[in-house]
Amino acid sequence: MARLLDVRALHAHYGATEVLHGLDFAVDEGAITTILGANGAGKTTTLRAVCGMVKTQGEIHFGGQRIDARATESIVRLGVAHVPDGRGTFVNLSVEENLRLGAYTRRGKAEIAADFDRIYGYFPLLKERRRQQAGTLSGGEQQMLAVSRALMLRPRLLLLDEPSFGLAPLIVQELFAILGDINRSEGMSMLLVEQNAALALKLAQQAYLLETGRVVIAGTAESIRNDEAIRRSYLGY
Numbered sequence: 001m002a003r004l005l006d007v008r009a010l011h012a013h014y015g016a017t018e019v020l021h022g023l024d025f026a027v028d029e030g031a032i033t034t035i036l037g038a039n040g041a042g043k044t045t046t047l048r049a050v051c052g053m054v055k056t057q058g059e060i061h062f063g064g065q066r067i068d069a070r071a072t073e074s075i076v077r078l079g080v081a082h083v084p085d086g087r088g089t090f091v092n093l094s095v096e097e098n099l100r101l102g103a104y105t106r107r108g109k110a111e112i113a114a115d116f117d118r119i120y121g122y123f124p125l126l127k128e129r130r131r132q133q134a135g136t137l138s139g140g141e142q143q144m145l146a147v148s149r150a151l152m153l154r155p156r157l158l159l160l161d162e163p164s165f166g167l168a169p170l171i172v173q174e175l176f177a178i179l180g181d182i183n184r185s186e187g188m189s190m191l192l193v194e195q196n197a198a199l200a201l202k203l204a205q206q207a208y209l210l211e212t213g214r215v216v217i218a219g220t221a222e223s224i225r226n227d228e229a230i231r232r233s234y235l236g237y
């Protein structure tokens with residue numbers, strides 16, 4: 001399978017402090033990769049590095065192009081959409097207005113209109129609440145809106161930062177089932193950062209475990225899921 005995202009020897013800094021110490025990882029075209037790790041391991045920083053939001057060294061290739069020196073805006077235009085931690089919806093705008101903003105890099109009114117239908121197909125609840133202010137949605141609905149807004153870009157790669165965070169188990173299951181559905185039906189590649197290892201390993205094909213800015217385990221999700229020693233010592237389930 002061709003690599004869509006290929007990251008080599010990635011270092012990242014906040015000021016003088018280095019927090020990623022040379023990561024290698026990849027996302028195959030049409031596949032889901034997960035990056036697992038405890039609080040502070042560097043998961044959020046890794047996603048921010050891919051989007052050009054932190055200072056990095058090393059190489060980031062996306063769709064065959066070097067993107068590590070590009071500005072965030074240009075990375076977005078190449079087809080990378082980021083669902084940040086804490087969701088980042090515009091709380092004072094309606095559901096519909098949030099979705100419209102998600103399509104800001106695109107032209108073509110008919111296509112954008114079709115995308116509203118596509119997204120409301122995945123998330124019928126958002127259609128019911130399309131005129132409601134985003135800030136008044138439940139946590140689960142807000143996460144669905146954040147994912148939907150990213151989908152409005154029609155990205156080639158969706159970056160997801162702990163989408164399960166703070167949500168009830170049933171809502172998380174529903175959200176992950178929809179992500180799996182989108183991946184299969186649209187062939188959309190995803191890089192999923194999670195602390196919920198059990199769930200992420202079910203959705204993803206490839207997995208990396210981060211510890212204080214280093215990859216300590218890499219392999220297929222299946223091999224890691226089936227390795228009891230890894231599960232016990234690193235994943236806590």
Ligand SMILES: Nc1ncnc2c1ncn2[C@@H]1O[C@H](COP(=O)(O)OP(=O)(O)OP(=O)(O)O)[C@@H](O)[C@H]1O
Pocket residue numbers: 014017019037038039040041042043044045046085195
């Ligand atoms: N803006 C910042 N300035 C300085 N240090 C930062 C900044 N953001 C993160 N860090 C540090 O970088 C390291 C990695 O943080 P990061 O947020 O990437 O971890 P994480 O794996 O996403 O953690 P969590 O699971 O808690 O979200 C931590 O030690 C953190 O304190």
Ligand SMILES: [Mg+2]
Pocket residue numbers: 043044045085
């Ligand atoms: Mg984080």
